[in-house]
Amino acid sequence: MLAQQRKSIIEAMVKEKGSLKVSDLSEEFNVSQETIRRDIDKLQEECTNIVKIHGGVCYVSDNGVPSTVRKNLLVEEKLELAKISFFN
Known part of the structure; x- marks a missing residue:
């Protein structure tokens, strides 16, 4: 796999999941962690x-x-809003 292809896939995965570990990506693409x-x-x-x-x-x-x-920010406030929305 070319580096540009790998970078495009990594970018899409990060956008979807929020964060990724270097070690997991290394295993996924079968390349070194330095790569x-x-x-x-x-x-x-x-x-x-x-x-x-x-x-x-x-x-x-x-x-x-x-x-x-x-x-993870403002979790309590989000729960309160969810309760209000659900019961109205």
């Missing part, structure tokens, strides 16, 4: 929503907050 790190470095240069983190990569929303963090 994945280089792919992530290039992706980060090309795509402003992809951020390299310790041990992996994550997708950051337009407001700069990682999607994996955003879903």
